[in-house]
Amino acid sequence: MSDTTPLIEPRVLKGFRDYPPEKMMPREALIETARRVYRSYGFAPIDTPALEYYDVLAGKGSEETDRQMYQFRDHGDRHVGLRFDLTVPLARFVAQYAHELGMPFKRYHIATVWRGEKNQAGRYREFMQCDFDTVGVRSLASDAEMVLVVSDLMRAIGFERFQIRLNNRKVLNGLLEKFGLRDRAAHVLRAVDKLPKIGAAGVRDELLNVTGISPTAADNVLQLAQLHGSNEQMLTQLAATCRGNELAETGVSELQQVIAWSAAVGVQEPILQLDVAIARGLDYYTGTIIETFLDDLPSIGSVCSGGRYDQLAELFTREQLPGVGASLGLDRLLAAMEELGLAPATHTPADVLIAQFDSGLIPQYFQIARDLRRLGFGAEVFTDARKIGQQFKYADRRGYRAVIVVGADEVASRKIQVKWMADGKQLEFPWDENLSEMASWLRKQLNRE
């Protein structure tokens, strides 16, 4: 290329981001944690194509879906789209392979999804979801298990101050039916959902003016949404309110059951809180619904939402395939952790750096590195012939805990120098077959005993 060739400006699309090492390390750590927790409950991994037929992803289709989904014609003129969540692909997947999978089918799926939305802090056009779902189980034990997974996951990530808010669509739908608002359920629930944001007066206002329901009905709804107290108190009150409507009564007993089973292993207030104002996931949820909020940053929204849907795959098969599961918003959670200064402290991928004193000793450096790796340590050989001071500076900046120094003197004496970066102390170990002395010291220093 000549100097006059116009340069291409390096840039990324709106709502898309690069992940340098310092962003990627905590990201991978989080993914690893999610994977570990999911597996510990017996969920198995799957993956599906990022690109699918448009009509598979669009489902019933709506203005909103159309607006959010990236879609285009491929080279064979097929109408295709990028997945915008992991639940629709799951529905297609279980419908397609139901017979081979066997029920119950428990899967987790950690993958990127795309939405053509206007971006904001913690809200991107490309982001990662960490879903887990149980398909083919009607028992509420799976609902309770979902709560336990979320609770375990949040703790494993390092959060103590969070709330899992629990609700049930049957309660909401039953009561709306009772109030004669069934036909306007979506609007009413949407208004209710804004309670924490715009307050009771705001919700009432929206119910009256936007949704157009009667003042009596609005007050009924508001009174319901503002129920508060202990889970037990709320259940009692709810039961009274729901009396006479079969659907709502079922919902209350479901809530009761989920709360009781979760409590059996200690997941209860204040972590698990009944909240009648939680109404999201309007599309397909039919029973239990949960949302997870951070006590220290509620404004970022739910970082983990889920629930039960009776007709997961109804668009793809006549078989009845109920599902229950939740989705961790990895990128949103990371954005929250960043804002709260909770980004997990990560060091370099490797444990020790082997400095290069003399290019003639590179075979020895490679051998030491190989031996360390066999012993379970990560080891990087500094491959560039730079001044030793600069190599130490590199080690320091990258967060290396230890630096190995071997020069002519060490070769002569068959010793290895190891400098512990935190305190600057340097120790000498015999350079023997299995590096056992150095290995046990390193293990101790790195808390790997």
Next chain:
RNA sequence: GUGGUCGUAGCUCAAUUGGUUAGAGCAUUGGAUUGUGGCUCCAAAGGUUGAGGGUUCGAUUCCCUUCGACCACCCCA
């Protein structure tokens, strides 16, 4: 998708109601320091003021367009 605020070095910010050569701190690179990082000192590099057009003798400053970030709505992880 609708409405709004904002874009100056990699980052955080300066630059007199439009005035000539756009500065500083941190970060980066090199040196002081040819077997040892952080601290200190010296130096260098880094900018078509997001981009394009317009008004003007003159634009970082004013106007339009566009790209991007953020905020509210919509929706949602």
